Amino acid sequence: MALLMRATAKKYQIITNIYLKLTSNEHNYVYLSTVFKQSSIYLSCHGMHTRNSHTKITDDNQTSKLLNTTFGNIKAENQSLASTFDNFLNNRRKEATKTIIVEVQSSDSCNDLYSYCSSYGPIHLMHHYTVDKNHFFLVEFKNIESRKALMTAATHIHHQDIIPVQSQMFSFRNIAGQKKTKKIQLSSSDLANIHVPTINKPTVEKMSSALMNHTNDITKQMEILYDMWKLDDIGTRLRFFTAHQMENSFTSLFPNNIVLPFGSSVNGFGKKGCDLDLVMNLDNNIMEKQGSRLVFRTKSIVSDQRSQTKKTMELLSFIMQTFIPGISNVIRILKARVPIIKYDHLLTGLECDFSMTNMTAVYMSELLYIYGESCEFVRPLVFTIRQWASSVNITGVGTPGTTISNFQITLLVLFYLQQKKILPSINVLKSLSRPEDVRISETCDCTFLRNVSLFPIMKNKNNETLESLLTDFFVYYSTFDFSTKAISLRDGISLYKPNTDNLYICNPLEKALNVSKNVHATEVVRFIEAVRNAAELINEGNEKDSRGLLDIFAEKQPRKKITFFNKSFKRVNVADLFDDKINDEHKNNMTNEDIKKERIRKSFTLKF
Structure with a gap:
């Protein structure tokens, strides 16, 4: 049985079908589980069954229905067992159900809008923001009933010219001859939840x-x-x-x-x-509701x-x-x-x-989220390296092409942190997973430990700073053998590449796939040159005119070649890591478009 399942391409669909059959009859499950107990599918079926038999499904928790189960209808009653990501999604989705968006004339409409909306129920917070110089307020009520009451009181205008749909988005108008809503005195707690003016992107x-x-x-x-x-x-x-x-x-x-x-x-x-x-x-x-005699009519x-x-x-x-x-x-x-x-x-x-x-894709987002939650260094380090990659034109702009993407940069950072023993491998997280952590998507098994509080203690993170991690990131990839090695976050180690792809980063959830298959060879060479340059610049940090990150982002040229230590503590001159013949060959093979891109890169001005 186990051999048959492993040989079947639709393994996870089969697991689910078996589970549905088993749970259709409680006695059958108990009896048949003894047959399957030694098989590779037993754990998946047993995990689904035990969770389903001890849970209560409610309509208010659709996110947990989807995320806390293989195919989306089982929720753990004990919220402390739910994953950090599940709780994050649940809380944000509940906020959205109580929220409206209102277009106003200006931010000065704040008190008038607050007074009007408060007549339908208590307000939790208001946020002002702008889109193309148009002013809006996001208003969240403390309960969904207040939002529904406001929507019932809203109206359409110019009926002959519009499609009369209803949504949680409105315009706030003045009516001639009608007095404005009487302003109410706001308490200090109310004022703390009104965010005006807008905090826009930093310049x-x-x-x-x-x-x-x-x-x-x-x-x-x-x-x-x-x-x-x-x-x-x-x-x-x-x-x-x-x-x-x-x-x-x-x-x-x-x-x-x-x-x-x-x-x-x-x-x-x-x-x-x-x-x-x-x-x-x-x-x-x-x-399927096995006891129901009524079946919905549908189309095939x-x-x-x-x-x-x-x-x-x-x-x-x-x-x-x-x-x-x-x-x-x-x-x-x-x-x-x-x-x-x-x-x-x-x-x-x-x-x-x-x-x-x-x-x-959702489970991939969850994996990255819990890695970020597990260590305070992860997100600032990823932000800095992604900003550096954008500033020196390593990451492309617009539609994906032959350049390295932000997602690939993020995976490079996470893999590096695994080498530093700051983050565990995905295989370690899977070995620590519990029945409520089982997830199976359309294409693969996405099971891993989802409760960050249960992550293994990584000893090395207490000995690091953000600056030391940034420096070591550049040095690490200056010495990395991209020509023969693949990066695997699932194993937490580099593997030999199975093919000749220029950059091979194994998909964290589908190991057989390369998420960087599109990257051109010249872009890999440019990345290596850029990390070498950054490593040299960051080690010139004690110079009087050093600007720290600004020098790295502007790709300032270092004064001298710096000698580093690699993982084996062998002295390495970064300049010696690159074969001049390879660089010369790269330059000779550059197309006019590549040369144009290189000139733009060399004349780079700081951007954010």
């Missing part, structure tokens, strides 16, 4: 000025960079509100649908102004799941463009490996990528 001048105040302390500069650029509360709220709008728009047809943000918006590495990635699951509850899907997904997304895109307020510039990219719909949201100021049935 280059403001960032440079802040960093220049600490040129002799790179650790402090890294902390400042992280604090100024990390995704803030209003940015996170707008992302979950946008997801909730999509979910709510299709609830009548798909009452069990769920729309989740993934990627930078939720993995803890999001930067102010980053795009929003969304994934929709049309049916969050696929368990087309020949295969991928074709059905493309057809569904095409229809959804027309609905989004025609009926849903705020959505514009809808672009369908349905022939991609993962079909997506790109669109702009005019009322939240977000550029969005919408996909379906891509839960592996």
Whole structure:
């Protein structure tokens, strides 16, 4: 039996089918579990069964239904056992259900709007923000009933000229002859939850000025960079509100649908102004009710799941463009490996990528999130290195091409921290996983320990600083053999490459896939040259005119070649790590486009 399962491509679908059969009859499960107890599928089936038999499903916890189970309908009653990421998603999604967005004339409308909205129920907080010089307030009530009462009192105007949809987005108007709502006296606690004016993205001048105040302390500069650029509360709220709008728009047809943000918006590495990635699951509850005699009438899907997904997304895109307020510039990219719909949201100021049935991406976001939660060094280090990569044009701008991406840079940093014994490998996390940690996506097993408080204690992190970690990152990849070695976060070690891809970073959840397959050989050489240069610059930090991170971001040329120590404590001159013949050959093979790109890079001016 076990051999048969391992030889089957659809192993995880089979596991689920067996589980459904077993749980249809309690006696059958108890009897058959003795047969399967020694097989490779026993743990998965047993984990699903035991959790299902001791849980209560409620309609208020759809996120946990989706994330705390293989296919989305089991929730652990004890919240202390739930993963950190699950709790984060649940809390943010609940906030979105109690939230409205209101366009106003200016930030001066704050008190008037607060007074009006308060007449329908207590307000938890208000955030002011702008999109293209238009002013908005995000208002969260303390309970969902207040938000519903306000929506009941709202109205449409110019009925003959509009499509009369209802949403949680409004305009705040003045009515001639009608007195404004009487202003109420705000308490100190109320004032603390009203955020005006907007805190916009920091400017280059403001960032440079802040960093220049600490040129002799790179650790402090890294902390400042992280604090100024990390995704803030209003940015996170707008992302979950946008997801909730999509979910709510299709609830009548798909009452069990769920729309989740993934990627930078939720993995803890999001930067102010980053795009929003969304994934929709049309049916969050696929368990059949064995005792029910009533069966919903439905339509059959087309020949295969991928074709059905493309057809569904095409229809959804027309609905989004025609009926849903705020959505514009809808672009369908349905022939991609993962079909997506790109669109702009005019009322939240977000550029969005919408996909379906891509839960592996959500679990990837969760993995990155818990790595970031497990150690205070992770996020500031990733932010700094990603900013450096952008500043020296290592990471490309726009659509993915032959350059290294932010996601790949993040994986390089996490792998480096595994070598420093600061982060555990994914295999270690899987070995420590509990039954409630079992997750199986459409394509792979995504099981790993999800409770950060249970992570193994990593001894080395107490002996490090952000500056030392940044320096060692550049030195580590200056000596790394990209020509023969692959990077594997699952194993926590480098492996020999299975093919000739220029850069091989194993997909953390699907080890057989290379997430950096697109990267061109010249980009790998440029990355190695850039980390060498950065390593030399950061070691010149004691020079009188050193600006710390600003020199690294501007790719200032070092005065001298610095000798470092590698992992084996053997003296290494960074300049000797690169074969001049290889560099000469690289330059000779550069196309006109490569030369143009190189000139732009050399004439680089600081950017954020």
